[in-house]
Amino acid sequence: MSTIGLAAQVEATATMRDRIEMLRRLKAAGVGLLTALTALTVLEGLLPATTAVAFATLVSRLDAVVSGDAAVAVTPLLLYLIVVLAGYALGVLREPLRYLAQTRIDGEHRARVAQLTSTSDTVGALERPEVQALIWQTRADPESFIEGTPGPGVLVQLELLGRLLAMVSAGVVLAAYAWWLVPVLVVAGLAAERLYSREAKRRRLVWRRSIAPGMHADVWANAIVSPSEGKEVRVFGLGDWAVGRIQHHLRLAFNPMWTHGRRTLASLWQPALILTVPLLAAYAGVALAAVRGAATVAVAAAVFAASTAVYQALTENPHFTVNTVHCMRAYEQLKVELAAPAPAERVAELPERPVIRFEHVGFQYAGTTRPVLDRIDLEIRPGELLGVVGLNGAGKSTLIRLLARLYEPTAGRLTADGLDLAGVPAEVWRRRLSVVFQDFVRYPLSVADNVALGNGGVPRDQAALTAAAEDAGLTGVLDRLPLGWDTPLSRSRTGGVDLSGGQWQQVVLARALYAVRTGAEILVLDEPTAHLDVRTEFEVFDRLAAHKGDATVVLISHRLSTVRQADRIVLLGDGRITESGRHDELIAHGGAYAEMFALQAERFRRGFDDRLEEGDVR
Numbered sequence: 001m002s003t004i005g006l007a008a009q010v011e012a013t014a015t016m017r018d019r020i021e022m023l024r025r026l027k028a029a030g031v032g033l034l035t036a037l038t039a040l041t042v043l044e045g046l047l048p049a050t051t052a053v054a055f056a057t058l059v060s061r062l063d064a065v066v067s068g069d070a071a072v073a074v075t076p077l078l079l080y081l082i083v084v085l086a087g088y089a090l091g092v093l094r095e096p097l098r099y100l101a102q103t104r105i106d107g108e109h110r111a112r113v114a115q116l117t118s119t120s121d122t123v124g125a126l127e128r129p130e131v132q133a134l135i136w137q138t139r140a141d142p143e144s145f146i147e148g149t150p151g152p153g154v155l156v157q158l159e160l161l162g163r164l165l166a167m168v169s170a171g172v173v174l175a176a177y178a179w180w181l182v183p184v185l186v187v188a189g190l191a192a193e194r195l196y197s198r199e200a201k202r203r204r205l206v207w208r209r210s211i212a213p214g215m216h217a218d219v220w221a222n223a224i225v226s227p228s229e230g231k232e233v234r235v236f237g238l239g240d241w242a243v244g245r246i247q248h249h250l251r252l253a254f255n256p257m258w259t260h261g262r263r264t265l266a267s268l269w270q271p272a273l274i275l276t277v278p279l280l281a282a283y284a285g286v287a288l289a290a291v292r293g294a295a296t297v298a299v300a301a302a303v304f305a306a307s308t309a310v311y312q313a314l315t316e317n318p319h320f321t322v323n324t325v326h327c328m329r330a331y332e333q334l335k336v337e338l339a340a341p342a343p344a345e346r347v348a349e350l351p352e353r354p355v356i357r358f359e360h361v362g363f364q365y366a367g368t369t370r371p372v373l374d375r376i377d378l379e380i381r382p383g384e385l386l387g388v389v390g391l392n393g394a395g396k397s398t399l400i401r402l403l404a405r406l407y408e409p410t411a412g413r414l415t416a417d418g419l420d421l422a423g424v425p426a427e428v429w430r431r432r433l434s435v436v437f438q439d440f441v442r443y444p445l446s447v448a449d450n451v452a453l454g455n456g457g458v459p460r461d462q463a464a465l466t467a468a469a470e471d472a473g474l475t476g477v478l479d480r481l482p483l484g485w486d487t488p489l490s491r492s493r494t495g496g497v498d499l500s501g502g503q504w505q506q507v508v509l510a511r512a513l514y515a516v517r518t519g520a521e522i523l524v525l526d527e528p529t530a531h532l533d534v535r536t537e538f539e540v541f542d543r544l545a546a547h548k549g550d551a552t553v554v555l556i557s558h559r560l561s562t563v564r565q566a567d568r569i570v571l572l573g574d575g576r577i578t579e580s581g582r583h584d585e586l587i588a589h590g591g592a593y594a595e596m597f598a599l600q601a602e603r604f605r606r607g608f609d610d611r612l613e614e615g616d617v618r
């Protein structure tokens with residue numbers, strides 16, 4: 001088979017698969033609604049043929065109708081009236097039923113995408129631009145009119161069945177009156193279908209080209225309405241510039257579509273000609289036969305009505321599903337990209353309070369040229385408070401992301417009491433963990449919800465909430481909030497407030513401590529107090545050390561005065577652990593840690609920030 005033939009076959013198979021998938025998605029409309037829609041489709045499909053018969057019957061009894069012969073005229077009149085009223089009623093019902101079904105199908109699809117993207121094991125794939133592009137294509141959230149939702153395309157499949165029914169039933173009526181017209185219309189219909197499918201293929205290609213600029217336009221459109229970016233947009237005077245960017249990207253996205261649209265409009269005459277010429281010829285032939293007396297007026301009326309119905313069914317482009325197809329194909333591709341690794345044959349039982357080891361762990365972010373971590377060997381003992389320090393970019397946060405299994409090591413392994421964690425599902429492992437990330441999320445929810453999200457998997461425990469708030473030093477903040485625990489932490493919510501950076505950090509600390517109080521064994525804190533003033537920070541750590549109970553704590557901080565309280569401190573540098581020991585041991589060792597500590601202490605004494613920058617130490 002030639003390459004072109006093979007490509008056509010592949011495309012035909014893919015199209016068939018799309019249609020089957022679209023038909024499957026109809027389920028999401030619900031049994032009742034789907035039954036109603038199917039009944040409506042069948043009735044609409046039979047309507048043209050019924051109308052043709054009723055019209056022909058009425059025409060054949062026209063004398064009786066005109067002369068007022070009620071006995072003869074009443075049946076055809078009634079039949080015609082019923083058909084007309086039925087057509088009207090079906091038309092009224094169609095839109096609300098379709099709308100309802102479409103929203104249900106789209107809603108189910110959005111839930112699928114949310115489920116898929118939020119439960120993939122690691123976040124590495126989400127950082128890849130091609131995965132973000134797939135999410136954008138499949139999320140079914142049309143903001144710039146480029147994205148498609150599955151609903152319309154899925155319903156088109158049902159309509160196609162209806163149209164087929166209309167064509168066949170009207171075709172049967174037509175065959176009864178003028179059989180020779182059937183092959184004429186079938187050939188014309190097939191020729192038109194060829195043109196439609198060629199046009200659909202071209203539209204698909206054009207649509208693809210608009211994806212990247214569409215995504216860029218979205219970035220700027222979101223930036224100008226978001227309060228956080230909005231601050232910079234105003235301060236830097238970026239408003240006009242941002243609008244210009246949006247327009248620029250939208251033009252790039254829409255220009256090819258508009259050009260394609262114009263070309264399509266200009267070539268609409270082709271299918272119209274193919275279908276209309278034989279139809280007009282047939283009309284002329286039948287009308288001539290009626291005038292000559294070779295056919296009755298009733299026959300002519302039936303032929304006109306039935307062939308018009310077939311014509312209407314043929315002139316509607318059945319490929320008007322490009323966006324839907326694209327949206328669903330992107331979803332299938334996304335499933336492959338985010339697929340979890342095959343589950344281990346036997347899920348290993350996680351030991352209680354294990355010793356965690358990084359064994360020769362190396363890690364390199366996808367798409368980068370240099371490993372961030374290189375043969376790290378680190379032991380985290382149950383119940384200890386381990387401090388991790390290092391200069392900016394040393395890889396501290398990356399270490400934590402590996403511990404939380406948001407990425408898997410690219411070399412070496414993580415073990416718990418010798419058990420390779422790769423054999424334990426990430427979600428099972430994460431239940432043992434509570435993490436405060438440097439770039440934590442500020443949920444626009446109440447304080448109570450924001451804290452309880454630390455362990456959303458258990459019923460809310462008010463006593464644990466109160467205790468966690470005390471441990472995190474949040475009580476003073478809570479006392480000043482208008483609705484206490486119920487105060488929404490977003491000004492965009494009624495009665496909501498905005499917290500300062502430091503207050504937010506206390507909320508997030510409480511979130512992590514709540515998780516520990518409700519079952520997490522390992523507390524990981526990445527710069528949890530960077531926004532706190534020195535006194536509050538000191539109090540928080542005092543309380544943390546006193547109330548952590550049996551939990552293991554891994555703490556990253558730039559402030560060595562904070563970390564000095566840790567049971568053990570490791571210094572990360574150049575992707576390796578370069579020093580490890582207690583604070584006094586490391587000071588006595590007189591290495592890089594001792595130098596960093598001395599520099600920070602001196603700066604702090606002189607009233608400067610106590611953070612260190614690259615270049616401060618050798």
Ligand SMILES: Nc1ncnc2c1ncn2[C@@H]1O[C@H](COP(=O)(O)OP(=O)(O)OP(=O)(O)O)[C@@H](O)[C@H]1O
Nearest residue numbers: 127365368372390391392393394395396397398399
């Ligand atoms: N998602 C990512 N993709 C690619 N590179 C990354 C990613 N995240 C971090 N990096 C790179 O990895 C290196 C280590 O970053 P990491 O955030 O782990 O350092 P850090 O020690 O926590 O720094 P800081 O103290 O500034 O928070 C940096 O060079 C950074 O540019």
